[in-house]
Amino acid sequence: MAEPATGVQPQSIPGLLARNAALWGDRPAYREKEFGIWQSWTWAETAAEVRAIALGLMTLGIERGDHVAIIGRNRPALYWSMIAAQMCGAVPVPLYQDAVAEEMVYVLDHCGARFVIAGDQEQVDKVLEVQNRLPGIHHIVYLDKRGMRKYDHSRMNALADVAAEGSAGHARVEAELDRRSAELTYDHTCVMLYTSGTTGKPKGVVLSNRNIIETSKNTAGFDHLSQTDDVLAYLPMAWVGDFIFSVGQAYWSGFTVNCPENAATMMTDLREIGPSYFFAPPRVFEGQLTSVMIRMEDAGRLKKRMFDHYMAIARRVGPAILDGKPVSGLDRLRYWLGDVLVYGPLKNTLGYSRIRVGYTAGEAIGPEIFDFYRALGINLKQLYGQTEASVFITQQPDGEVRSDTVGVPSPGVEIRIAESGEVFYRSAGTFVAYFKNPDSTASTKDAEGWVATGDAGFIEEGSGHLRIIDRAKDVGRMADGALFAPKYVENKLKFYPNILEAVVFGAGRGMCTAFINIDLTAVGNWAERNNIAYASYQELAGHPKVYDMIQGHVEEVNRSVAADPMLSGCQIHRFLILHKELDADDGELTRTRKVRRNIIAEKFADLIDALYGGKDEIYTETEVTYEDGRKGAIKATLTIRDAAVVAQERRMAAE
Amino acid sequence: MNAMNTDGYTTADGRRIGPVLMEMKNITLRFGGVRAITDISFDIREGEIRAIIGPNGAGKSSMLNVISGFYVPQEGEVWFRGERRGPMRPYQVARLGIARTFQNIALFDGMSVLDNIMTGRLTRMKAGLLSQAIWWGVAEKEETANREKVEKIIDFLEIQNIRKTPVGRLPYGLKKRVELARALAAEPMLLLLDEPMAGMNVEEKEDMCRFILDVNDEFGTTIALIEHDMGVVMDLSDRVVVMDYGKKIGDGTPDEVRANPDVINAYLGVAHD
Numbered sequence: 001m002a003e004p005a006t007g008v009q010p011q012s013i014p015g016l017l018a019r020n021a022a023l024w025g026d027r028p029a030y031r032e033k034e035f036g037i038w039q040s041w042t043w044a045e046t047a048a049e050v051r052a053i054a055l056g057l058m059t060l061g062i063e064r065g066d067h068v069a070i071i072g073r074n075r076p077a078l079y080w081s082m083i084a085a086q087m088c089g090a091v092p093v094p095l096y097q098d099a100v101a102e103e104m105v106y107v108l109d110h111c112g113a114r115f116v117i118a119g120d121q122e123q124v125d126k127v128l129e130v131q132n133r134l135p136g137i138h139h140i141v142y143l144d145k146r147g148m149r150k151y152d153h154s155r156m157n158a159l160a161d162v163a164a165e166g167s168a169g170h171a172r173v174e175a176e177l178d179r180r181s182a183e184l185t186y187d188h189t190c191v192m193l194y195t196s197g198t199t200g201k202p203k204g205v206v207l208s209n210r211n212i213i214e215t216s217k218n219t220a221g222f223d224h225l226s227q228t229d230d231v232l233a234y235l236p237m238a239w240v241g242d243f244i245f246s247v248g249q250a251y252w253s254g255f256t257v258n259c260p261e262n263a264a265t266m267m268t269d270l271r272e273i274g275p276s277y278f279f280a281p282p283r284v285f286e287g288q289l290t291s292v293m294i295r296m297e298d299a300g301r302l303k304k305r306m307f308d309h310y311m312a313i314a315r316r317v318g319p320a321i322l323d324g325k326p327v328s329g330l331d332r333l334r335y336w337l338g339d340v341l342v343y344g345p346l347k348n349t350l351g352y353s354r355i356r357v358g359y360t361a362g363e364a365i366g367p368e369i370f371d372f373y374r375a376l377g378i379n380l381k382q383l384y385g386q387t388e389a390s391v392f393i394t395q396q397p398d399g400e401v402r403s404d405t406v407g408v409p410s411p412g413v414e415i416r417i418a419e420s421g422e423v424f425y426r427s428a429g430t431f432v433a434y435f436k437n438p439d440s441t442a443s444t445k446d447a448e449g450w451v452a453t454g455d456a457g458f459i460e461e462g463s464g465h466l467r468i469i470d471r472a473k474d475v476g477r478m479a480d481g482a483l484f485a486p487k488y489v490e491n492k493l494k495f496y497p498n499i500l501e502a503v504v505f506g507a508g509r510g511m512c513t514a515f516i517n518i519d520l521t522a523v524g525n526w527a528e529r530n531n532i533a534y535a536s537y538q539e540l541a542g543h544p545k546v547y548d549m550i551q552g553h554v555e556e557v558n559r560s561v562a563a564d565p566m567l568s569g570c571q572i573h574r575f576l577i578l579h580k581e582l583d584a585d586d587g588e589l590t591r592t593r594k595v596r597r598n599i600i601a602e603k604f605a606d607l608i609d610a611l612y613g614g615k616d617e618i619y620t621e622t623e624v625t626y627e628d629g630r631k632g633a634i635k636a637t638l639t640i641r642d643a644a645v646v647a648q649e650r651r652m653a654a655e
Numbered sequence: 656m657n658a659m660n661t662d663g664y665t666t667a668d669g670r671r672i673g674p675v676l677m678e679m680k681n682i683t684l685r686f687g688g689v690r691a692i693t694d695i696s697f698d699i700r701e702g703e704i705r706a707i708i709g710p711n712g713a714g715k716s717s718m719l720n721v722i723s724g725f726y727v728p729q730e731g732e733v734w735f736r737g738e739r740r741g742p743m744r745p746y747q748v749a750r751l752g753i754a755r756t757f758q759n760i761a762l763f764d765g766m767s768v769l770d771n772i773m774t775g776r777l778t779r780m781k782a783g784l785l786s787q788a789i790w791w792g793v794a795e796k797e798e799t800a801n802r803e804k805v806e807k808i809i810d811f812l813e814i815q816n817i818r819k820t821p822v823g824r825l826p827y828g829l830k831k832r833v834e835l836a837r838a839l840a841a842e843p844m845l846l847l848l849d850e851p852m853a854g855m856n857v858e859e860k861e862d863m864c865r866f867i868l869d870v871n872d873e874f875g876t877t878i879a880l881i882e883h884d885m886g887v888v889m890d891l892s893d894r895v896v897v898m899d900y901g902k903k904i905g906d907g908t909p910d911e912v913r914a915n916p917d918v919i920n921a922y923l924g925v926a927h928d
Contacts, residue, residue, distance in 0.1 A: 146869060
């Protein structure tokens with residue numbers, strides 16, 4: 001890590017930008033693929049662009065403390081807008097771009113946004129749709145001019161024009177802008193991010209410059225990030241992780257942020273850029289592994305055999321080589337040969353040739369998936385964090401990586417396990433407050449700065465690694481008093497490529513039951529290979545053979561769950577396959593794709609009754625929301641199956 | 656209809672429509688003894704979205720082929736940009752600034768999306784065969800400049816992710832979009848769309864509608880389209896010509912056409928009492 005050469009450490013992101021422009025003026029800060037070519041901006045150019053936008057916002061009358069909502073996909077200009085807002089003393093509030101207008105109202109109203117900077121016409125339309133309920137919005141700025149010509153521009157403008165206006169009128173506002181950006185300290189708000197909220201309304205998490213910069217400083221040191229690293233910015237800008245990776249750490253370490261052309265080209269762009277520092281939620285790794293496996297199924301016999309042979313070697317010795325453990329010379333030679341023939345080309349296809357540090361978090365990752373990537377020599381690690389902690393609570397150091405822990409406390413983070421098993425932490429990254437919500441702030445963060453994570457876990461003896469069991473509030477008891485940890489079972493189910501989501505019920509009941517969501521890619525491919533015809537997701541999901549397959553998976557999970565005497569009560573007795581994919585648009589998942597248990601239980605109450613009522617079939621109608629916000633209904637008759645469970649003798653014997 | 660004069664008119668959503676770009680005067684087209692089109696006259700104005708609708712077999716596609724110069728009518732005159740147009744070869748039509756898409760997609764299946772769209776720019780390339788073959792000087796510069804134009808269109812129609820995909824592997828809705836891209840690559844003055852939404856699902860139709868409106872708005876391209884889907888046409892077009900059995904039975908704004916009793920009869924049938 002290159003420590004700042006200039007005397008005092010900057011106290012804000014705009015301060016870091018100025019430092020980077022001075023230190024690494026000619027190095028690339030941003031790249032974006034547009035018109036088929038990677039366009040790039042150096043730190044010096046970035047500083048100039050940000051300044052122009054900031055001057056433009058000043059001419060529009062931005063005030064200290066104003067909230068500036070940013071809505072759109074990851075694009076350099078939107079990142080610049082956030083920094084520009086900070087320069088003006090305002091607070092950027094990035095929003096999830098796939099949120100429907102109704103969801104946006106709450107956030108825009110709650111933060112009292114005066115400015116909205118939107119990526120394109122689609123986002124502007126959503127804001128306009130609800131603008132009559134949001135009198136506070138003073139001006140809308142958009143990035144992509146396409147289709148915007150006919151709009152009423154009295155309170156709307158293109159970002160390029162705003163910046164041009166700012167540059168032209170710089171004499172008027174420059175002094176004030178410089179005054180405002182000079183007065184920024186560690187205690188000023190850096191950004192406000194809304195939590196996705198598995199329950200209730202989203203909460204605005206206020207993060208200060210101290211939170212972001214201290215966290216970035218500590219963690220960049222942990223992984224030796226430097227100005228030569230490359231990161232791909234493709235996760236939602238509203239998510240705290242993107243803010244830390246693409247802004248906090250990027251500005252601290254001075255590495256390059258690469259923005260894909262659009263969401264659909266992400267995989268191609270990933271391959272072209274070959275990031276050296278990479279983050280992805282487990283589902284991205286799962287999806288890639290599934291697609292590799294599907295393609296290998298279709299490959300020629302020679303290729304298939306070569307792949308199987310060398311993957312077996314990789315699984316055996318790959319992780320050990322990565323962790324620097326002793327491995328025999330012969331195995332090293334075999335692994336080297338495998339690298340030339342299989343792993344190297346495969347990593348290149350996936351875009352992981354240059355990866356030095358990769359992280360996954362958000363959900364538990366299947367051990368097979370995790371080991372697959374590590375076997376290839378990709379340094380994939382796990383971290384555990386949340387918005388309120390500026391991401392990092394724990395992370396795995398190089399050489400101590402396992403799929404069942406989330407690592408040791410990140411530098412500068414203290415961890416405490418409460419009596420109840422709930423994990424608490426305290427760090428420089430701990431959030432300032434929930435915006436306009438002192439009650440929630442007080443109940444989450446105590447006077448000494450300890451924050452409840454809401455997760456139950458324990459510190460493993462010996463290694464000192466943290467292990468997470470489940471959400472603290474989801475851990476319950478069954479009717480007979482046995483421990484009920486739904487997430488634990490759901491994760492085991494989700495490790496099967498055929499199962500996309502699972503929701504397990506059983507708190508206060510006599511037995512556990514589950515809803516299963518099949519993965520259309522994996523099951524569709526399986527159906528094709530087995531000559532099973534289907535016309536729709538619903539038809540495939542209800543196919544008896546699919547049920548047979550899923551039943552096999554459920555029973556395997558039951559056997560594995562039964563092996564743990566503490567959790568053997570969580571075996572699934574009955575299950576059904578849902579007729580629709582759980583979707584954030586229908587409120588069943590959060591925008592970060594976490595299951596919203598209560599909402600699902602409410603919405604599908606009839607199905608749960610059927611699971612516990614002993615029926616074999618249930619007719620149901622479900623309301624769905626289409627992408628454009630219209631609603632429709634899906635009707636289906638679902639089959640319910642019984643799954644074999646392992647008799648709980650050991651527990652009986654213990655009692 | 657707003658007051659119509661030689662200079663044009665202003666649409667309900669505030670777009671300026673210019674003077675007449677193309678005029679069809681008393682067109683009659685026969686195939687042997689069959690009269691496909693009987694004595695039809697109408698005009699297309701600059702910047703307009705002009706639709707031709709009608710039930711099956713009404714002569715819509717024949718009409719579009721007359722506009723594109725593919726069919727030469729036995730009677731009547733076709734005027735384009737103030738000049739009477741005689742029989743023409745297809746490349747002459749393209750040079751005039753008229754581009755089209757086809758009802759049953761006519762792309763090169765084995766070529767990538769990018770290459771397909773590049774073919775749309777052929778009329779604009781001037782480098783000779785030799786220069787192109789050795790890829791030097793003019794040819795290289797020309798291709799770079801044209802590629803840039805094509806990339807802007809790819810960006811515009813949001814098909815970046817299939818840039819390098821062979822067209823044969825694409826689903827139907829995307830092929831239609833690639834066809835539109837190729838037509839746009841020629842930077843036409845007049846764009847003819849033959850049933851752009853045929854066989855699409857609701858979402859694809861909505862996308863296509865937005866692209867058509869955006870093309871008109873962004874590039875100021877005049878668009879003449881044939882369409883089956885009444886809903887789409889009424890939302891999209893500024894003026895509509897309605898045909899039935901080769902005759903024109905209505906012409907005007909969507910509202911006027913919708914209220915026209917002949918049109919209602921043609922589409923819904925007449926009540927016999």
